[in-house]
Amino acid sequence: MATTRSRFREYFHTEYQPGERKLVQKIDFFILTFCCLSYFMNYLDRSNLSNAYVSGMQEDLGFVGNQLNIINTCFTVGYVLGQIPANLSLHYIKPRYFFPACMLVWAGLTMVTASVHNPQSIMAIRFFQGIAEATTFVGTHYILGSWYTERELGKRSGIFTASGLAGSMIGGFIQTGIHSSLDGTNGLRGWRWLFIMDGIITLPVALYGFIFFPDTPSTTKAFYLTESEKALAVSRVPPVEDRSPVSWTFFKSVFTSWLFWGFVVLWIIAGETESFSSNALMALYMKSHPTIKYSVSQLNNYPTGVPAIGIVSTLFWATLTDFLNGKRYLVGYFIGITGVVTSAMILAASKDPTNPASTAVVFGAYYWAGAVYACQATFFAWANDALRYEQHMFRAVVLAGMNLGSNAVNAWWSIIFYGASMAPWFIKGMWAMIAVSILLAIWTAALSYTTTKHEKARKAEFTESSGVVDHKIATDAEYA
DSSP states (O other): OHHHHHHHHHHHSOOOOTTHHHHHHHHIIIIIHHHHHHHHHHHHHHHHHHHHIIIIIHHHHTOOTTHHHHHHHHHHHHHHHHHHHHHHHTTTSOHHHHHHHHHHHHHHHHHHGGGOOSHHHHHHHHHHHHHHHHHHHHHHHHHHHHHOOHHHHHHHHHHHHHHHHHHHHHHHHHHHHHHHHTTTGGGOOHHHHHHHHHHHHHHHHHHHHHHHOOOOTTTOOOTTSOHHHHHHHHHTSOOOOOOOOOSHHHHHHHHTOHHHHHHHHHHHHHHHTTHHHHTTHHHHHHHTOSSOOOOHHHHHHGGGHHHHHHHHHHHHHHHHHHHTTSOTTHHHHHHHHHHHHHHHHHHHHHTSTTSHHHHHHHHHHHHHHGGGGHHHHHHHHHHHHHTTTSOHHHHHHHHHHHHHHHHHHHHHHHHHHHOGGGTTTOHHHHHHHHHHHHHHHHHHHHHHHHHHHHHHHHHHHHHHHHOOOOHHHHHHHHTO
């Protein structure tokens, strides 16, 4: 009990070097505010396509079959193509220029979506939006791993991920408000106004990034950091070699590394455990419900509980794994159990579709499934932890590769297993979810064993060469 109390006391009362607490507070404010607002807008844009679809866009543009899924696939293809080039670009273009420039592009494309007259136009727009939005998630995780220590990283990754889920959650309420207040204004339907307003509110966030984003510790010229704070920021992270990444030797070392493939496969599997939420299955279930006709406001508002659960789960697991000295792999087991149980619940409900109890079971399953969003923050923090002593661009490419692999699979996975025409029950998708959930637990166990050995070896090398005792090693030894 005394040991547990000591760990709680250490966790909530971290000992900082002189001036370090003030530095962390500054980078918390300027990095997290921009990154969280950027990701909020990013997810607002993505979720609003589904919101618009159930709010009149389907009928106005004459959608047929799985055209909504094809649009999502077009976005995914652009998103996949942009992953590694976007993160490599951060070596050559300062993040405070690159991130906001990408935001301006996707804001403009979002507003252009309000003028379309057929689904094919949206397919083309979403492809280029995917390229523009490619850097937001993986680029931010690269930046967070560059500034924060292992004891700090999980919570910040959780806060960042939660901001995107907040965008997804609030998107439903925004669409409801716009549909009721602007529908028909200047001859435009409410769903068109949604895209216009979404693009407009993104612009000031981009301007904020141009002015205040601090780049990385070794390149920052932020006016609000003193010279001593800049030096302290550099000293907080391991000194690793930072060479130009565009070479055959570099790419060969990345693509033949077990670290690259270990984390890429982890996120490919984990990404598909988010399929219930990422494909808006709850909204599609409600729209195709066998007995109940839901209103537009209900179709937009009820599914917001899914990202709400995701926010709580993300912050809980991010904080818990920080407290447990970076045991991020625990989330993989939780998600494996969640995927199996929620799929079984929906399969059971499909046997008696007109029973009111079936509706309650399905709602409960989809809300619970929102908890799997916790893997975003924890698994990318896990990769940052494991790669902390590797070359910066090696870490950047691994993080980008994780998202690339996941979205490359999701481009066809969602069409095969979660097409809109398969609503309301998505039977094949439920069995696919059970399979990937079991596989995730197995892969998590294998990867946690190998990365633990690797981290210990790399930290021992760093300690021996620098003479600096790693905080986490000391903490693990104290409580072993």
